[in-house]
Amino acid sequence: MLQIKPILSTLMRNKSGPILLLIQIILSVAIVANASFIISERIALMDRDSGTAEDQVFNFRLYTFDTNIDLESQIQRDIRAIRDLPGVIDASTTSMVPLSGGGWSSGYTVGSSEETAKDTEGAAIYYGDEHIVNSLGVELIEGRNFYEEEILTGSPDLATHGIVSKAFAKETWGDEPAIGQIMYAGDFGEMPIKIIGVVDKLQGAWVNSSYLDNSVILNIQLVNVFTKVLVRAEVGTLAQLKEAIPATLHKDNRNRVIEGFTLISEHRKRVYRNHELMATVLSMMVVLLLLITSLGLAGMVMFNIERRTKQIGTRRALGAKKRDIISFFLVENYIICLVGGVIGGFVAVLLGQQLMSLYSLPQLDLIYPLMTVAGLIVLTTIAVILPARKAARISPAIATRSV
Amino acid sequence: MLSMKNISKVFKTDLVETHALRDFNLEVAEGEFVAVTGPSGSGKTTFLNIAGLLEGFTQGDYFLDGVNISNMSDNKSAAIRNEKIGFIFQGFNLIPDLNLAENVEVPLRYRGFNAKERKRRVQKALEQVGLAARMKHLPSQLSGGQQQRVAIARALAGEPRFLLADEPTGNLDSMMARQVMELLEDINKAGTTIIMVTHDAELARRAQRNIQIVDGQVCDFTMYQSGEGHQGGERASEKPHLVTESHVSLNQDKVAS
Numbered sequence: 084m085l086q087i088k089p090i091l092s093t094l095m096r097n098k099s100g101p102i103l104l105l106i107q108i109i110l111s112v113a114i115v116a117n118a119s120f121i122i123s124e125r126i127a128l129m130d131r132d133s134g135t136a137e138d139q140v141f142n143f144r145l146y147t148f149d150t151n152i153d154l155e156s157q158i159q160r161d162i163r164a165i166r167d168l169p170g171v172i173d174a175s176t177t178s179m180v181p182l183s184g185g186g187w188s189s190g191y192t193v194g195s196s197e198e199t200a201k202d203t204e205g206a207a208i209y210y211g212d213e214h215i216v217n218s219l220g221v222e223l224i225e226g227r228n229f230y231e232e233e234i235l236t237g238s239p240d241l242a243t244h245g246i247v248s249k250a251f252a253k254e255t256w257g258d259e260p261a262i263g264q265i266m267y268a269g270d271f272g273e274m275p276i277k278i279i280g281v282v283d284k285l286q287g288a289w290v291n292s293s294y295l296d297n298s299v300i301l302n303i304q305l306v307n308v309f310t311k312v313l314v315r316a317e318v319g320t321l322a323q324l325k326e327a328i329p330a331t332l333h334k335d336n337r338n339r340v341i342e343g344f345t346l347i348s349e350h351r352k353r354v355y356r357n358h359e360l361m362a363t364v365l366s367m368m369v370v371l372l373l374l375i376t377s378l379g380l381a382g383m384v385m386f387n388i389e390r391r392t393k394q395i396g397t398r399r400a401l402g403a404k405k406r407d408i409i410s411f412f413l414v415e416n417y418i419i420c421l422v423g424g425v426i427g428g429f430v431a432v433l434l435g436q437q438l439m440s441l442y443s444l445p446q447l448d449l450i451y452p453l454m455t456v457a458g459l460i461v462l463t464t465i466a467v468i469l470p471a472r473k474a475a476r477i478s479p480a481i482a483t484r485s486v
Numbered sequence: 487m488l489s490m491k492n493i494s495k496v497f498k499t500d501l502v503e504t505h506a507l508r509d510f511n512l513e514v515a516e517g518e519f520v521a522v523t524g525p526s527g528s529g530k531t532t533f534l535n536i537a538g539l540l541e542g543f544t545q546g547d548y549f550l551d552g553v554n555i556s557n558m559s560d561n562k563s564a565a566i567r568n569e570k571i572g573f574i575f576q577g578f579n580l581i582p583d584l585n586l587a588e589n590v591e592v593p594l595r596y597r598g599f600n601a602k603e604r605k606r607r608v609q610k611a612l613e614q615v616g617l618a619a620r621m622k623h624l625p626s627q628l629s630g631g632q633q634q635r636v637a638i639a640r641a642l643a644g645e646p647r648f649l650l651a652d653e654p655t656g657n658l659d660s661m662m663a664r665q666v667m668e669l670l671e672d673i674n675k676a677g678t679t680i681i682m683v684t685h686d687a688e689l690a691r692r693a694q695r696n697i698q699i700v701d702g703q704v705c706d707f708t709m710y711q712s713g714e715g716h717q718g719g720e721r722a723s724e725k726p727h728l729v730t731e732s733h734v735s736l737n738q739d740k741v742a743s
Binding site: 093402403404405407480483 | 531534535538539540541560561564565567568569573575576577579581583584585588591592593595596597624640644652
């Protein structure tokens with residue numbers, strides 16, 4: 084027996100309490116829906132796969148100050164020595180480290196003629212040798228890796244072969260095969276680079292970049308006094324390698340500074356710290372708001388039970404079963420919750436539009452207000468059911484007492 | 487219609503045991519109009535609560551309309567209250583946020599009647615108490631006597647087998663009280679059994695039988711009425727179950743009046 088009409092009559096004749104609760108619910112729905120949306124956006128951002136073996140791959144920085152040495156052969160000796168260390172799967176020099184926040188990026192020119200040439204979207208650039216694909220732990224899904232003899236040392240402008248990420252290939256050449264395509268590091272015709280392979284996924288260094296998934300690996304081993312080295316090793320060997328690598332490299336030449344051993348998974352934690360913080364703060368706010376709303380609901384029910392003790396006893400005397408009393412309070416609060424939920428849903432969309440224009444957030448997905456209202460109904464049930472069960476235990480004999 | 491045999495009701499706290507009713511015996515036949523009187527604290531309200539299935543009892547047997555009420559489930563008790571018993575309370579107990587029609591409709595909703603049937607019964611019950619024209623009014627817009635008539639309409643709407651009235655005129659002035667009493671008499675004449683708890687000796691005399699409760703026990707006096715008038719009818723006392731000093735003095739007082 085839902086008694087919706089008399090409950091509506093009761094609500095309409097005692098507006099102040101329900102209106103305050105309604106306002107609270109409207110604000111809660113509007114804020115919780117948008118906050119949940121932002122949280123899920125942040126979580127989705129943080130969950131993006133870099134394409135690399137994040138728990139296996141680490142990088143370190145190598146500074147060589149000795150000007151009397153052949154830097155190129157020194158670097159090659161160093162990398163070979165690292166590859167021979169126990170636990171190391173592979174190693175390579177690199178121009179950048181995924182998710183590290185720093186590195187190289189560029190756009191390229193593509194097209195079959197000068198007239199039809201166009202610029203590609205930007206892409207992160209990894210310069211490395213034939214070991215870099217394995218050192219990153221990325222999956223080659225089309226074409227091939229670099230051959231050793233294709234690796235050039237020195238200037239980035241010398242690059243002739245490239246391996247691209249699937250996202251870059253798709254964005255640049257659409258459904259056409261990427262293998263065999265030519266792109267130019269300069270204007271059309273200048274510094275051509277032939278695409279020989281496609282990796283499934285490889286992110287760049289900047290997590291807020293719009294082309295995070297666009298990456299290009301070029302066949303250049305950079306030779307600088309400052310070198311970044313990527314090492315892929317068995318999980319759990321970083322601590323041991325942190326000591327073994329400097330010891331090994333210093334045996335060859337002591338005039339180097341070796342520092343900054345960091346797993347890609349640690350880079351991930353660092354670059355997403357702000358996103359994580361925001362998601363945490365918003366989650367706490369959502370929990371707090373829902374808690375306050377449920378306390379408001381429970382408080383209102385308890386107040387109404389106190390106020391209507393005799394009325395409840397009278398209803399019981401007139402034949403209401405315990406479940407009728409429980410359903411009375413549930414329905415009364417469901418009505419407030421649904422009205423608040425519907426209005427709150429509209430306010431949530433309006434608030435979402437404001438946030439979208441002010442902070443360049445994506446448009447609020449309608450599923451969030453709907454889910455918030457659904458969650459609120461569950462919350463209403465939890466908040467109301469206990470006081471309502473208490474009300475149902477009020478004796479019908481209270482009807483004959485002078486209270 | 488109503489049969490109570492050796493009913494006891496004990497209220498227990500950690501320190502005190504209070505015997506509200508003890509070995510309480512009562513038979514009420516169908517169509518009777520019984521007034522229940524007694525001093526404050528004598529157990530009248532406890533009797534009314536037990537008779538109306540508003541609370542349980544500690545010992546004894548209670549049959550209502552042939553049904554044994556002992557150890558009945560809460561749901562079953564609620565259903566019997568709803569279907570067979572009409573309640574009239576001293577304070578009217580109308581729901582202030584509902585208009586008259588909605589108030590009268592309350593027990594009908596619990597019975598599960600459809601909207602059409604509820605409307606028909608509400609209309610009929612309010613017509614019976616002369617308030618059909620004011621069904622959209624709130625209780626606060628009515629006088630005390632009118633509110634009690636609404637409460638009577640609410641009690642009648644379910645067409646109960648018997649009415650339990652708890653001091654139905656206790657909050658009314660004498661003119662209103664007379665109107666309400668006449669209404670109850672009309673209802674009784676139409677065949678509804680009425681048990682009325684009252685402090686008002688004059689009202690009690692208008693019932694067919696007056697039961698006095700003292701110290702939780704019943705002392706049963708039958709009052710025969712003569713002719714159409716209810717005043718000054720011949721009365722004869724049957725043998726009381728209990729005679730106490732206070733009871734005797736009450737009894738003498740009643741006879742003297």
